[in-house]
Amino acid sequence: MQDFDAVIVGAGAAGLFCAAQAGQRGLRVLLVDHADKVAEKIRISGGGRCNFTNRDLDPAAPHKHFTGQNPQFCRSALARYTPADFVALVQKHGIAFHEKHKGQLFADRSAEDIIAMLLAECAAGGVTRWQPCGLKKVVFSASSAGRTGGGSYQIDTDRGAVRARSLVVATGGLSIPKIGASDLGYRLAQQFGIPLVERRPGLVPLTFDGAAWAPYAQLAGLALPVAIGTGDHEAPHAAPLRGSPPPEGAAFALGRPGGKRKSRMAFDEDLLFTHRGLSGPAVLQISSYWREGAPLAIDLAPGVDLPAALAQAKARSRRLVANELAALVPARLADAWVQQSAEWQRPINEATDKALARLAQQLARWQLTPTGTEGYRKAEVTLGGVDTRALSQQSMEARAQPGLYFIGEVVDVTGWLGGYNFQWAWASAHACAQAL
Ligand code: FDA
Numbered sequence: 001m002q003d004f005d006a007v008i009v010g011a012g013a014a015g016l017f018c019a020a021q022a023g024q025r026g027l028r029v030l031l032v033d034h035a036d037k038v039a040e041k042i043r044i045s046g047g048g049r050c051n052f053t054n055r056d057l058d059p060a061a062p063h064k065h066f067t068g069q070n071p072q073f074c075r076s077a078l079a080r081y082t083p084a085d086f087v088a089l090v091q092k093h094g095i096a097f098h099e100k101h102k103g104q105l106f107a108d109r110s111a112e113d114i115i116a117m118l119l120a121e122c123a124a125g126g127v128t129r130w131q132p133c134g135l136k137k138v139v140f141s142a143s144s145a146g147r148t149g150g151g152s153y154q155i156d157t158d159r160g161a162v163r164a165r166s167l168v169v170a171t172g173g174l175s176i177p178k179i180g181a182s183d184l185g186y187r188l189a190q191q192f193g194i195p196l197v198e199r200r201p202g203l204v205p206l207t208f209d210g211a212a213w214a215p216y217a218q219l220a221g222l223a224l225p226v227a228i229g230t231g232d233h234e235a236p237h238a239a240p241l242r243g244s245p246p247p248e249g250a251a252f253a254l255g256r257p258g259g260k261r262k263s264r265m266a267f268d269e270d271l272l273f274t275h276r277g278l279s280g281p282a283v284l285q286i287s288s289y290w291r292e293g294a295p296l297a298i299d300l301a302p303g304v305d306l307p308a309a310l311a312q313a314k315a316r317s318r319r320l321v322a323n324e325l326a327a328l329v330p331a332r333l334a335d336a337w338v339q340q341s342a343e344w345q346r347p348i349n350e351a352t353d354k355a356l357a358r359l360a361q362q363l364a365r366w367q368l369t370p371t372g373t374e375g376y377r378k379a380e381v382t383l384g385g386v387d388t389r390a391l392s393q394q395s396m397e398a399r400a401q402p403g404l405y406f407i408g409e410v411v412d413v414t415g416w417l418g419g420y421n422f423q424w425a426w427a428s429a430h431a432c433a434q435a436l
Pocket of ligand 1: 009010011012013014015032033034035038039040041042044045046047050051052053133134135170171172173175176179180181182183184185379380381407408409410418419420421422423425
């Protein structure tokens with residue numbers, strides 16, 4: 001049987017990076033992955049250009065860009081391996097990149113460059129990679145030799161059995177099963193008695209009941225900037241509805257600080273209408289905070305004083321409400337929206353003040369309750385996962401199981417859209433590699 005210092009399961013973002021770092025520290029590392037192709041998720045990420053990190057990340061305040069039962073868990077790892085560290089690595093490999101939107105960094109050419117970089121780093125660390133290679137069984141033998149309380153893992157794979165003192169689980173989440181996602185990481189956690197937080201799709205389009213959605217289906221393909229928030233009977237932002245733009249990604253704690261909090265999230269991003277519901281960055285972001293049965297509130301004209309603008313239009317124009325509204329929101333939206341009421345399908349000077357006020361109110365506080373999500377087929381991430389209370393935030397090692405580590409998306413840490421999930425993969429992998 002071959003011996004390694006560490007076996008890492010999952011050659012995705014976290015697994016490749018951890019393997020490279022551990023190998024370069026002189027450890028004998030085996031990286032095992034059941035998929036035919038290495039790092040498929042990196043390949044398809046960021047529209048093929050991989051949004052590999054985000055400059056706008058404050059490790060001292062991880063709750064700003066990460067969710068999970070305890071967002072503070074990722075603080076130490078994020079502080080010890082920062083976006084600047086990853087950027088330095090990308091630069092060392094001569095990969096050109098650019099900033100797109102709100103600190104998001106993308107490869108200029110292709111995500112393939114990031115994969116090639118990670119493979120080169122693994123090669124520099126002498127990492128052995130078996131791929132495709134499935135995992136059949138893991139058995140832990142406690143021993144009095146070696147590290148205090150340590151032992152070894154016997155790992156049966158499709159290519160034979162190996163032994164290692166450390167086993168790193170980097171199997172990612174459940175999204176996009178057709179490119180290799182599986183529940184192996186969660187099953188391994190369960191095998192060793194490590195608790196899991198309920199899993200659900202995150203960064204995912206939201207869907208609506210067919211009949212309820214029928215009036216909006218005609219808007220499929222329309223994209224527009226919005227302010228979107230969780231919580232009912234409120235504008236997306238606690239701040240006054242109109243006027244100055246609301247704070248980015250503001251979380252409003254409705255409970256006592258430190259106590260059980262019911263927080264409301266809000267984002268300023270683009271919304272995309274689809275045939276089945278809503279997508280686009282605004283909806284993907286809010287989906288990670290949305291719970292089944294809960295309503296969303298959307299301001300379809302953020303920063304526009306709709307009541308004042310409609311009142312002014314009424315005073316000076318005889319054009320149809322839809323035509324005047326088209327100066328304030330996209331014309332397709334204006335046309336579709338006025339179809340909802342006969343009182344809006346007339347010249348604006350003939351519309352009542354009450355009708356125009358209702359129009360303004362509905363566009364600025366569109367209340368709607370999704371019926372579901374597009375599921376793991378379309379989700380970019382999996383929320384929940386290995387309970388962070390069971391892991392060391394310094395090393396990602398399971399507190400009650402020596403030598404067993406969990407890194408990347410399999411852990412109950414989920415970042416916002418915009419490179420945060422890869423940064424968590426790099427940072428958690430780095431923390432683990434230093435401890436192996
Ligand atoms: P990852 O999923 O990368 O790797 C897990 C590996 O484990 C896979 O190679 C898989 O084959 C392997 N594995 C699973 N089960 C196994 C088993 N039973 N046996 C052996 N191997 C097994 N994030 C971001 O920051 N910027 C972005 O631009 C994007 N874009 C994006 C687009 C799309 C379409 C998706 C689906 C996701 C993103 N993401 C993203 C999210 C990001 O891809 C994700 O968070 C990271 O890849 C997670 O890294 P991990 O290494 O934890 O898992």
